[in-house]
Amino acid sequence: MSSSATAATGLDALFSPASVAVVGASENPAKWGYQLAIGALSGRDRRTVHLVNRRPGSLRHQPFAPSLSALPAAPEHVVVAVPPPYVDRVIGEGLELGCGCFTVITSTGSTAAEERRLARDVTARGARLLGPNCMGVVDASSQLNLSWGDFPTGGVGLVSQSGNLALEIGRLLARADQGFSRFVSLGNQRDIDAADAIEALISHEPTRAIAAYIEDFHEGRRLARVLAAAHAAGKPVMLLTVGDSAASARAAASHTGALVSTRTTVDAMCRESGAILLRSAGELVDTALYLMAHHRRTTRPPRSADAGTEPALRVAIVGDSGGHGALAADTFTGQGMDVPPLGAAAQEILRAHLPGRESHHNPVDLAGAGESDLAAYARVTAGLLNDTTTDAVVLTGYFGDYATANPAQRHQECQVAHELADACDTAGRPLIVHTMARDTPTVSALRRRGVPVYERIEQAAGALAAAHRITSPTPPLPPAPPARRTLSDAHYETAREMLSSYGLRFPAAEFVHDVDTAVTAAQHIGYPLALKAMGLAHKTEAGGVALDLRDEAALRTAFARMSATTGSASYAVEAMVRAPHSHELIIGVRRDPSFGPIVMVGIGGVTAELTADTAVALAPLTHAHAKGLLLRLRHAPLLTGWRGAPAVHLDAAAQAVQAVAQAAAEHGELTALEVNPLLVHPHGATALDAHGVLSTGDSGSVLH
Template sequence: MAQMTPASSAPAALDPCGALETLFAPRSVAVIGASENPEKWGYWLASGALAGRDRRSVHLVNRRGGGLRGVPFLPSLAEIPGPAEHVVVAVPPGQVRRIVVEGLAAGARCFTVITSGGATADEERELAGLITGHGARLLGPNCMGVVDTRGELLLSWGDFPTGGVGLVSQSGNLALEIGRLLSRAGQGFSRFVSLGNQRDIDAADAVEALITHEPTHIIAAYIEDFRDGRRLLRALTAARQAGKPVLLLTVGRSEASGRAAASHTGALVSARATVAAACGEAGALLLESAGELVDTALALLSPALPAGPRVAVAGDSGGQGALAADALAVRGLTVPPLPPMVSDALAAHLPPGAVPANPVDLAGAGESDLGNYARVAGALLLGGGTDAVVLTGYFGDYATANPAQTERECAVAREMADAVRISGRPLVVHTMARDTPALTVLRKHGIPVHEHIEHASAALANALRWTKLASRPAVELPDPAGDVVLDGGYEATRALLRAYGLAFPEAAFVTTADEAARSARRIGYPLVLKAMGLAHKTEAGGVALDLREEGALRTAFARMRSATGAAGYAVESMTRPPHAVELIAGVRRDPAFGPVAMAGIGGVTAELLGDTALALAPLTHDAARALLLSLRHAPLLTGWRGAPAIDLDAATAALTALVRAAVEHPELSELEVNPLLVHPGGAVALDAHGVLGT
């Protein structure tokens, strides 16, 4: 926590990858564009800055004069006594550069530029270069500011409750939504960084700063532009290794947010799928909404985390218990039978005739004695046989109808919290009550409380995901490189992949029917004829299979030339090994994350089935094997309904070779084999396609 100390008269250079101390803990702050008008951004920035003036010197600048809360506005930065380490800029766009120049002269080491609009991308980059060239840093432009709640640094608009969540966001309003949801649940922020246009300080910088920030226990992020994805990936991995879960939101689930591509790989590897693969590599949790993010954060901030998927459910009615069990099952959790000792312990607290099974139907036990909630929850938490407990129903609402029960209901809540602490197992409460004293007690002790059972189930499942990710070893991903140029055509792509060890059928490349016939006599029938230069040959009539004699070959050639107009053709040996499975394997170069490997069920149904798995390239042998076995149709590879298993080692070797070729040839934005025919005797590529980057 920064203390008031004499400031240096000259700016000190900042390490561009450092902890950004002058962003979060400056010794002095200057707000340029301060205002007395609550309708202006300058008012809220000035008010927030003044809230921390016991910790740092605060200067308010407005050339028109005025003042706020007894602090007069200075006419310019030049009038500030001593350096202003952190300068917050909220002036019209045309004045920003002048303010930056004045700030640098005044010793500024960090600029937070709230101003949006009026500047081109080139002008913003030039501004960032001016700032970083003087050893300072830039947050923004077009950002909502920065907050450190423990350090009483409030350089933004809005309410930011104090808590254990550090938020990095490209959306200001989303941050406000997350803040309100956290506040309702008795939680809040440690730090908040609004990234804006990321001309200097980016998401990776902000995440790195949160990793070393002791009050931050959870890192949340909303990111649209990933910039250097591999650098961000390393930051996310470092957070996981430090024991700090990263909860990530992004866009890209809709078809409109993707882009069309010339190959199957382009259609199957979406932007969001790439981010999901990156999160899988780093051990971050990719979530879908602000609500899910907050629910998951609450679960991860609770006193205990689930060690496995087994959940005990106790409800005020059979219906609520059954629905809870279904909601948990949807999320991959189980509601198993209880051990006999636990069932016996429960029976002592339930009405006669109630069955002490999982889910547990309290059958009025809570109404007859509120203490039974704690007794049942305690029996389930302490008895063993399950990894977590969900209490669903009415608890927390008794005092609403009868205020005389307030003290007793709160005492029961404390007893349940004690059982969680003693057992080391999590308790999640779903209730129809809202913001009652008993729920406040639960939240104070870190027990998550939810209004919807599906939210409780999702949060518990995400907490289990994190416990599995937290112990996983880190995988080092080298940055790809290479300098060989290809033309992307089938013949050259085929030759490239053969050089990396992929097997292809014997083939010849021809331009006329006579050449095709001569090549066929050398290769031998049956044959395949393919038109060159087509990304989707089958749909365009560019593939003819199982040609068994010259007449059929010439007929197919004439028909194909008429349909496609192709100038070149491939004549290949027809390969039909028994018990074969068609796979698709590809690599697409993402602008932020670099090469992304994809494996899936292939052939003409690749896009229809959509059974694919992604990972950031390059791939080790073990990673490639795991990728293949993660497919929904993986049983086809390991032996389905009595069929022999394919040669998984050969399939894995083919996938790793393809990925290595793509990594070492960055001039290819996409590289694909479809189908890759895998069978008990090996693996053979039947078609290949490359796309040159632009």
């Protein structure tokens, strides 16, 4: 036979092939091969479809071919749904024929190394592989359906490692008259991975929002760049992943391992790339509905110059009962938004449209005005949408259900729905509707006009809060320069020396092995001082720290006790650092296998894990980024001056964070590096302890 398959440009053969073959097609509706074949045949107006099974048979008047080689021309896209022992044989045959893409549904049962070898064979021939162990691919615009299940059509492009989760998301979208533009089931990601699939969605015009469920991250920084490109193209990305991982706590013998989980790492990547990390299929769908309606309309209040963080979103609420409005106010406030008193201009609008009221508060209670005149909903809402002190407007309660009780009101209620959508378009501000109605003509009219409608008020609040967390990507990370040195031992002196070369300040110190040498060191340094036992990751808990030693007798007593308690062979004699209005921070970096060095800053000291007040980012950092991390902490007001106390030297603190991140990024032999505590005060920042983990194959050597 002749080979007519052509090498696909990018992923063209995956999403829009000229021909498809389903290998393992079946006449049995209970089998995957049947569902895949039926789906493939649904697009035969757009492409040639072949069904392959070594046993004779047919489906919908199309006979089965015994093999790929028996086809009149090689298909561009081959769907492999055969038992595991035959997968390699089918792919090998397709490669010889020149097929451009293979979607492997089968779970091969092979090792990861064997699957990677198979993927290398495919890509070496200029072809691509999706899977194995995947659910397939769907593209509504090209009428491609190579998967199991029903996929409603809409504006969401979904990339997922879970097939059943995709089906759940699809059903939730369908209930809101939405669906998928594309669906890619990643499976084991041996070739086509999440970054590839998401990148293909950026230029896909029918896709208005991108959703992804990822368990295994490949080349995390490449994925971050793709997510930033999606943000720049106006395609908001929503991500789901598995939760906090106990494995991450074992990544380093330090506080950092306990404070930086897999989820916090992914959240940091999302924050820096302009994506958003969510927790459930329902939350994802609620947020997608909002973003597809209002992504381009969303306005943000000005950034607070002294706080360094986004201020709360200001929400105006219109309810047709006091209860609905009050509960909505509590719900949105609970999600971190502000329901502020209305300004003079907004109150003037309400006086014009709701005369006779003694006061006009936020939330606005129509109190029967809507029942007597449905147009009041549009007039009041439009006025609030056009008020410059309002960032978003929520309409909550009964609107949408009037025609259910009185069909004669159907036309007018739908007309008001269009007036609400017109007002939203004119004002360029988001409108969210919460209604007790379901599937009414008015609800459908609102959704067709791009106004998100929610059945529960907490869905509306969650969607707006989640969308507001999408921030602009940070500037491109500065690349880590080549390592200037290689750490070859695990001595604390080495760690101090290395960090000091990056500008980190430490107290004066000498390292000793016996009490007499410690006394001599104390004479050089001067009292009061601190004594620390080396070789312990958590010195304080192990009795390895003695502070404020004021004379030789105190030093000898502390040394004897510490030697008996810890059995350490070496000790640090350090100057005590005193600073009024000081606070303790922790800076930690761990090397993530997918994302590389990850820096964490938080409230430190012995209570670091108790407070768990941290901010995380990819390393290295710019100075501005390091400062921004400090200002994101819940306890940031302590650093900027709380209740009249002077602020700490925030630039010095940021320089310390930047230095530790840079050091770890430049030293690939370190799997973890930590400074805890970093004492920050109005005049500077001083590192009081540091340790790290030096990689030695499968284990680490701790730097104390």
